[in-house]
Structure formats: structure tokens, C-alpha cells
Amino acid sequence: MQYHLARWMGAALAAAALCACASLEPVQTAQKMIGSPESAVRGTFGAPTETYQLAGGTSRWIYSKQPLGFDVYAADFDAAGNLVRFRQMLTEKEIYEARPGIWTKHDVAERFGLPREPVQYYPLMKREAWSYRLYVGAYQPAHFSAYFDDRGVLDRTMIIVDPLGGDGHDRSK
Structure with missing residues (x-):
């Protein structure tokens, strides 16, 4: 029983660490995800604050940390829904x-x-x-x-x- 609890706690801590890395270094985290589907980006960064349809069937997800934060990130996806770019705007x-x-x-x-x-x-x-x-x-x-x-x-x-x-x-x- 203790073994399963320890394993579960270890998995929970690993997931929390991944989320912390994604929130502390979002651009670096996202650069490793180029080519990943929208679902993977949503799984890592959560729901975007806004979404926009761009030219040619591409789209942009905005992740705003405003008004208290200083960052607005954009995740750009190709027409197939794969991440092509992520940057601080x-x-x-x-x-x-x-x-x-x-x-x-x-x-x-x-x-x-x-x-x-x-x-x-x-x-x-x-x-x-x-x-x-x-x-x-x-x-x-x-x-x-x-x-x-x-x-x-x-x-x-x-x-x-x-x-x-x-x-x-x-x-x-």
C-alpha cells in the first residue's frame, strides 16, 4: 500500500514539476513542442485566453498573463493544427x-x-x-x-x- 502511495506521490510531483517548468519557461518548453498537436499544447499550457483564425486556415492561441503579469504568449498552429511557433508578444x-x-x-x-x-x-x-x-x-x-x-x-x-x-x-x- 505504501509503495503505491509513494509511486502516486512521485507521479504527482513529476507532473507538478512539468507544469512549473511550463509556467516558468513557457517559450523554452514550447520550442520543444514544435510540431505537436493542439491537444498537447492545451495539456501543457491549459486553455488559451483567446483564439484567432488567421489566413490560410492557420490559427493563433493567446495566453495572456495580464493585467498583473508582464507577458502575452502566442501559440501559432498550421492548418493541420500543429504548433509551428510560440513566442512572447x-x-x-x-x-x-x-x-x-x-x-x-x-x-x-x-x-x-x-x-x-x-x-x-x-x-x-x-x-x-x-x-x-x-x-x-x-x-x-x-x-x-x-x-x-x-x-x-x-x-x-x-x-x-x-x-x-x-x-x-x-x-x-
Whole structure:
């Protein structure tokens, strides 16, 4: 009886460790899963916060850690439902690919997920702002904002560094 209990506990600890690795290093974990079916990705990372159909029968699953976290991950699948790419979306590189005057709210949501911070409207500018938390540089907390005109077209993006840190964690320890 004790042997079976010990074996069960060992299996439970191994499963917990796998989940911990997936949550601590999701990109590294997912890179090892390239080519895996959607069911394997769901089994490792859980249900996505959003899903989007992309061109050519491909799809994207968004895993948002917002508003308290600093990450939004995208899992891209081919038309057969196999993982082809997994990456952190809230990076300066991804943000600089945004196309003001061309992208719409749907394009921004497809790239970064829907905002989890309250949406702001600035009547004097006639702009709606979606805000996301991210790290820039050497783990400097910041806010990324996407501003939309009244037609829902991206007007501009902005990254503002938070000099106070914003999350109460001392990263120097």
C-alpha cells in the first residue's frame, strides 16, 4: 500500500514539476513542442485566453498573463493544427511591427490579445487607449499603449517606462 502511495506521490510531483517548468519557461518548453498537436499544447499550457483564425486556415492561441503579469504568449498552429511557433508578444520588436493607419483593433488583439487593463478614452484627442504591461531593456517595467481613432484604426503606439517599478518586486535580490 505504501509503495503505491509513494509511486502516486512521485507521479504527482513529476507532473507538478512539468507544469512549473511550463509556467516558468513557457517559450523554452514550447520550442520543444514544435510540431505537436493542439491537444498537447492545451495539456501543457491549459486553455488559451483567446483564439484567432488567421489566413490560410492557420490559427493563433493567446495566453495572456495580464493585467498583473508582464507577458502575452502566442501559440501559432498550421492548418493541420500543429504548433509551428510560440513566442512572447510583448517585446519591443513585436510592438514596432504595429502599423498605425493600417491596423485595426482586431489586428492589435490578434497580435497582443485583448487588453486586461481598463480601456481608456481621451475625449480631447478622440482616442481610445488599450494598455499592456511589459518589460523593456533589463527588466524595466513599462506600459505599452495602442491608441485608436473613432473608426477603430490604430493611430499610434507608445511605450512608457515605469520608473517606480509598478509591481512591488525588488528584482535585485
